[in-house]
Amino acid sequence: MTRPFVLAVPLAALIFACDPAPSKDSGADSGWSESDPPDSEPPDETGETDTPPDDSADPDDTGEAPQDDDGDGVFTPEDCDDGDPTISPGADEAFNGVDDDCDGQIDANGPWSGTVDLDATATYEGKRYTFALRCPVTMDRDTLYAEWEVVCSPDTDDEWAMLLLGETLTIAPLDAYCWDLALWEGALIVRSSNGWDSEGEGELRFTSLSRATLRGELRSVFLNIDVEGALNHD
């Protein structure tokens, strides 16, 4: 009785060592494993307790947690530059080529408008004629590019204005590129609807993020023009 029983133990141990998985299908020997003294615990419970710890590590990877790496008190994504504490919503916008207040606009880009006063003196056949006009200005600024235009409409009842200036007098920069964030300087062109044009010098200075001043002058043998006025950010 005792010898066959002792020999069965090492054979069963070899089967489990070579093939650990198929414990379910070894039902032919189940009568032996349940009655054997060393296997006192139920086999089903020991197999299931190994899996739960693996599931607890993964689930919270998809959401991005708000961060405030630059310590300015504004968290992402509201902070449009979380590497610079001087940039956040509510910060002061400055002429620096950067969107400081996270409003999507660099400095004071976008549309501007205003008016300039134009004083023109024309010399024609030995006589001097003076004209004073108030002209609208429009500008579209994109950081270092400020495309602006002054369109003057002289009095159509003034025959000398119609003859010397034309119905429309347009003033614009020849090159609208600003080399300085707060200043444009360069040549401007004055065009008349009468068919003539002439060049002068101009300056557009951004005195603040909401205001700019425009000055221009044209000096020729027959016509002197001074332009001065202001634009405001729309």
Ligand SMILES: [Ca+2]
């Ligand atoms: Ca921040």
Ligand SMILES: [Ca+2]
């Ligand atoms: Ca920031």
Ligand SMILES: [Ca+2]
């Ligand atoms: Ca800025």
